[in-house]
Amino acid sequence: MPPIEERLRLAERTMTGLARDAQLPPKIGVHPRPESTFAHAMPAFLPGADPTGIADLLGMKWVIGFPANKLARLPAISALVVINDPVTGFPVGILDGAPITAQRTAAVSGLAIDRWRPPVTGRPFEAAIVGAGVQAGSHASILAYLAPGVALRIHDRHPDRAEAMAATSRSMHGVGSARACGSTKDAIDGADIVVTAATFGGSPRPEIVPDWLADDALVVAIDYDTVVAASVASDAALFLVDDRAQFLANREAGHFTGYPDPSATIGEAILAETQRPDRGRVLVSHLGVGLADVIFGDAILRRAAATGRGLELPV
Numbered sequence: 001m002p003p004i005e006e007r008l009r010l011a012e013r014t015m016t017g018l019a020r021d022a023q024l025p026p027k028i029g030v031h032p033r034p035e036s037t038f039a040h041a042m043p044a045f046l047p048g049a050d051p052t053g054i055a056d057l058l059g060m061k062w063v064i065g066f067p068a069n070k071l072a073r074l075p076a077i078s079a080l081v082v083i084n085d086p087v088t089g090f091p092v093g094i095l096d097g098a099p100i101t102a103q104r105t106a107a108v109s110g111l112a113i114d115r116w117r118p119p120v121t122g123r124p125f126e127a128a129i130v131g132a133g134v135q136a137g138s139h140a141s142i143l144a145y146l147a148p149g150v151a152l153r154i155h156d157r158h159p160d161r162a163e164a165m166a167a168t169s170r171s172m173h174g175v176g177s178a179r180a181c182g183s184t185k186d187a188i189d190g191a192d193i194v195v196t197a198a199t200f201g202g203s204p205r206p207e208i209v210p211d212w213l214a215d216d217a218l219v220v221a222i223d224y225d226t227v228v229a230a231s232v233a234s235d236a237a238l239f240l241v242d243d244r245a246q247f248l249a250n251r252e253a254g255h256f257t258g259y260p261d262p263s264a265t266i267g268e269a270i271l272a273e274t275q276r277p278d279r280g281r282v283l284v285s286h287l288g289v290g291l292a293d294v295i296f297g298d299a300i301l302r303r304a305a306a307t308g309r310g311l312e313l314p315v
Contacts, residue, residue: 001099001103001300002296002299002300002303004107004110004141004142004145006299007103007104007106007107007110007296008107008110008111008114010104010107010292010295010296010299011104011107011108011110011111011292012111012270013295014104014108014267014289014291014292014295015108015111015242015265015266015267015270016267016270016271017046017267017291017295018242018243018265018266018267018289018291019265019267019268019270019271020267020271021046021047022044022045022046022047022291023044023045023046024042024043024044024045024243024289024290024291025043025245026243026245026246026249026250027040027041027042027246027249027290028040028041028042028043029041034068036065036067036068036200037064037065037066037067037068038064038065039062039063039064039065040061040062040063040064041060041061041062042060042061042062042063042288042289042290042293043059043060043290044057044058044059044060044061044289044290044291044293044294045057045058046058046291046294046295048086052087053086053087054086054087055086056086057086057291057294057295057298058083058084058085058086058089058294059081059082059083059084059093059290059293059294059297059298060081060082060084060290060294061079061080061081061082061097061100061101061290061293061294062079062080062081062082062097063077063078063079063097063101064077064078064079065077065200067199067200075098076199077098077101078097078098079096079097079098079100079101079293080094080095080096080097081093081094081095081096081097081100081293081294081296081297082094082095083095083294083297083298083301092301093297093298093301095297095300095301097293098134100293100296100297100300101288101293102134102135102137102138103138103296104288104292104293104295104296105135105138105222105286105288105292106135106138106139106141106142107142107292108242108266108286108292109139109142109195109220109222109284109286110142110145110146111266111270112218112220112240112266112282112284112286113142113143113146113147113193113218113220114146115269115270115276116218116238116240116276116282116284117146117147117192117193117218117276118192118193118214118216118217118218118276120192124147124149124150124151124176125143125147125149125150125151125192125193126150126151126153126190126191126192126193127143127147127150127151127152127153127191127192127193127194127195128152128153128154128155128181128187128188128191128193128194128195129152129153129154129155129165129187129195129197130155130156130184130187130188130194130195130196130197130198130208130227131155131156131196131197131198131199131223132154132155132156132158132161132162132164132165133156133161133197133199135197135222136154136156136165136195136197137165137168137169139195139197140152140165140168140169140172140175140178141172143174143175143193143195144169144172144173144174144175145174147174147193148174148176149174149175149176150174150175150176151176151177151178152166152169152175152177152178152179153178153179153180153181153186153187153188153191154166154169154178154179154180154181154187155180155181155182155183155184155186155187156180159180159182162180162181163180165178165180166178166179166180184208184212184227185212188208188212188213188217189212190214191213191214191217192214192216192217192218193217193218193220194208194213194217194218194219194220195220195221195222196208196219196220196221196222196223196226196227196228197222197223198223198226198227199223199226200223200224200226207227207228207229208227208228208229208232209229209231209232210231210232210235210281213232213281214281215279215280215281216279216280216281217281217282218281218282218284219232219236219281219282219283219284220284220285220286221283221284221285221286222285222286222287222288224250224255224256224285224287225255225256225257225259225285228283228285230256230257230258230259230260231258232281232283233256233259233260233283233285234258234259234260235280235281236280236281236282236283237277237279237280237281237282238263238269238274238276238277238280238282238283239260239262239263239282239283239285240262240263240264240265240266240269240282240283240284240285241262241265241266241284241285241286241287242265242266242267242285242286242287242288242289243265243287243289244262244265246287246289247262247285247287248261250287256285262285266284266286
């Protein structure tokens with residue numbers, strides 16, 4: 001995995017590529033048994049500058065979600081990332097998608113945090129993370145990197161998980177303090193930055209509403225509309241998504257009920273050099289795109305080849 005600084009550059013390449021000439025459809029999905037499961041195919045293509053196509057990127061993420069796996073002590077989500085040669089189409093890499101998903105998601109959040117967090121002087125940033133799973137760990141690392149000395153508050157519907165994540169976070173370089181909170185409202189009260197990473201399809205949770213948030217908070221939602229109410233999006237001074245077509249397709253399918261159209265995509269806002277509004281909150285909701293997995297997968301594959309890592313299969 002590339003270091004955080006490079007991950008942030010890869011995330012920016014992903015977001016601006018989406019706003020320019022990348023090709024990818026909204027997630028192609030099926031829903032096997034039992035209820036709440038999903039299987040998504042996420043192909044992506046990014047043209048390079050070389051007219052021969054040698055610098056193009058081509059690949060796909062295949063991600064499966066079975067929430068009931070937790071009862072059997074298996075991961076609820078598993079994924080593979082396939083990288084293809086852009087000239088021949090031949091598969092040249094098969095990678096475990098789980099760590100890629102964790103780090104590329106946090107890196108996209110990091111772009112938003114770096115560009116649209118509220119101005120804070122004279123004190124550490126206060127940041128809340130709702131959900132204490134894998135994404136909480138990757139986001140704590142990004143927050144520690146971008147906001148050294150950050151004071152973290154973590155809530156999970158399982159208090160022991162929140163306590164464990166707080167303990168882990170306290171050992172991270174750049175984290176000033178970390179504590180578990182007994183409720184979502186307590187965790188986000190007065191926070192400058194709020195990251196929501198709740199489990200899809202979990203038990204009903206309190207919805208985060210505007211009154212719970214600081215007036216200038218940055219809210220980064222990576223869990224669709226699981227926790228953040230539509231009123232937060234309607235009230236936001238700036239509402240960004242990673243991919244407009246995917247967001248609108250999900251809204252049509254029943255997610256994001258009551259949410260307005262986004263102000264722009266993250267990539268469009270970066271290219272337009274959109275600044276944080278002088279007043280009001282910013283909401284960034286990114287659902288995850290296959291292009292990010294392909295860009296990160298390509299970088300990992302190149303690093304692995306350069307250092308002799310991995311297993312080469314016969315043709």
